[in-house]
Amino acid sequence: MIYITVKQPPHYHQMTLEEFLFETESKPRIINHNLTNTRTYVTNYPNDKLMDKTDVPGLISALVKYNELTADIRERQRETLYNTFYIAKKGKGMPYVFKKIFASQKQYVECDSSAVLKDIASKAREMLVEHPTENDEEITNEVIKYCTKVLVNNGFTMDEKLFRKILTDAHRRIDAPKEELKGALYQLKAIFEEMFGSLYHTSAFAYVKNRSTLDALKRHQANESKWFGKYDLSNFFGSTTVDFIMKMFSMIFPFSEVVKYQSGKAELEKALSLCSLRGVLPQGTPISPTITNIMMIPVDHKLSNTLRNFNGQSFVYTRYADDFLISSKYDFKFKDVEQLLVDTLAEFDAPFTIKSEKTRYGSSAGSNWNLGVMLNKDNKITVGYKKKRQFQAMLSSYVMDRLHGQRWDKSDIQQMEGFRNYYRMVEGETIDKIIEHIGQKFDVDIVQLIKEDLRV
Numbered sequence: 001m002i003y004i005t006v007k008q009p010p011h012y013h014q015m016t017l018e019e020f021l022f023e024t025e026s027k028p029r030i031i032n033h034n035l036t037n038t039r040t041y042v043t044n045y046p047n048d049k050l051m052d053k054t055d056v057p058g059l060i061s062a063l064v065k066y067n068e069l070t071a072d073i074r075e076r077q078r079e080t081l082y083n084t085f086y087i088a089k090k091g092k093g094m095p096y097v098f099k100k101i102f103a104s105q106k107q108y109v110e111c112d113s114s115a116v117l118k119d120i121a122s123k124a125r126e127m128l129v130e131h132p133t134e135n136d137e138e139i140t141n142e143v144i145k146y147c148t149k150v151l152v153n154n155g156f157t158m159d160e161k162l163f164r165k166i167l168t169d170a171h172r173r174i175d176a177p178k179e180e181l182k183g184a185l186y187q188l189k190a191i192f193e194e195m196f197g198s199l200y201h202t203s204a205f206a207y208v209k210n211r212s213t214l215d216a217l218k219r220h221q222a223n224e225s226k227w228f229g230k231y232d233l234s235n236f237f238g239s240t241t242v243d244f245i246m247k248m249f250s251m252i253f254p255f256s257e258v259v260k261y262q263s264g265k266a267e268l269e270k271a272l273s274l275c276s277l278r279g280v281l282p283q284g285t286p287i288s289p290t291i292t293n294i295m296m297i298p299v300d301h302k303l304s305n306t307l308r309n310f311n312g313q314s315f316v317y318t319r320y321a322d323d324f325l326i327s328s329k330y331d332f333k334f335k336d337v338e339q340l341l342v343d344t345l346a347e348f349d350a351p352f353t354i355k356s357e358k359t360r361y362g363s364s365a366g367s368n369w370n371l372g373v374m375l376n377k378d379n380k381i382t383v384g385y386k387k388k389r390q391f392q393a394m395l396s397s398y399v400m401d402r403l404h405g406q407r408w409d410k411s412d413i414q415q416m417e418g419f420r421n422y423y424r425m426v427e428g429e430t431i432d433k434i435i436e437h438i439g440q441k442f443d444v445d446i447v448q449l450i451k452e453d454l455r456v
Helices: 017-022 048-052 056-069 071-075 094-101 115-130 136-153 160-170 179-195 213-222 242-249 262-273 288-295 297-307 334-347 385-403 410-442 446-455
Strands: 002-007 030-032 038-043 082-088 171-177 227-232 316-320 323-328 360-363 373-375
Touching (some): 038 297, 071 179, 082 115, 082 136, 115 136, 160 171, 171 179, 179 288, 213 323, 242 262, 385 410, 385 446
Antiparallel strands (some): 082 171, 227 323, 227 360
């Protein structure tokens, strides 16, 4: 089976004779304005017309040239071509780590009010993010050594083994390629996107230009979905091998035609080998997202089609990287859907599967969060009342500290600015009113203050 993905042009409304004769107002001509949509077709083999437009020898030649130009890089010790650091997973970080470690200890004081823990958290975060190394264990060992020493000196009991586990679970390792390798990976990305014309399934929303989590949720909003199942893949990047990528690419046009030639298969595998670290796809490179979106086309296509009529119900399916969001207008057996996901991944021999303990199910009548936002009972997308109040409190604290001569860490300001930009994308008018209210209260231009502090 060969999967062929093409861009989906806008859908136009076709005027009927009755509309032409009797409608007083002209109807919109375009039904679908989203130019990022794609359509995937499955066939046993590409037709002659498509093959006539595809220069397979030219694609192989491009890979040969690329591999020749990057031969020197490929021969080097791979770890030396990366800087490794850690960033907190969403809703986690060092305060979360301390809360988990000391949750059962009466002596524990909430990080928000403990000066000792706040200082340690700030220093640990700096060590994790701002001091990259070629050896990831070097970072975690230094953080654990530092935190243990300070905490023990301040009367806290430490379990280093537990601390290490919670620390690594709460953070995502990022392997960022150094400039030379980064440039080479950008070149390969351009070859895949421009020469191979590689696209993504229309249900994929992560790492796609002009697409966002908000666009993904709008799919479910358009369906007036009331019930949602959220499913996470386990170790998505960290278990994706070159062998699995090659297996999936061999089903996806035009890679499928390249690998029919022994030389083409060898050159594609060689090019992809430069994209791996420790045998798998690293998080933090410019090409890893592109590769995952291509390789997941068969999976996305199978799930999207099957879920249109599954167990007698119609579902909406979207994928954001390793997060599956599946919804329906009606209550459904979310465990049956989970099993469908597991079975589909197994069908393609995927090295990753569903992380059952992270599966979430609920309705829009409750606090049902999807991709960081909420589709409420009125079918409106919102960041939620609690988050808006927290954002307002954060702005107030920032301005008050600023007026009293206390400057926030740049990383904290960047986080606040990230909230501001994302929340405005969801509820622009409401967020602007909050900013305006705080600005008038303290007689300051908050946006200007943020810009000044970020320039420092």
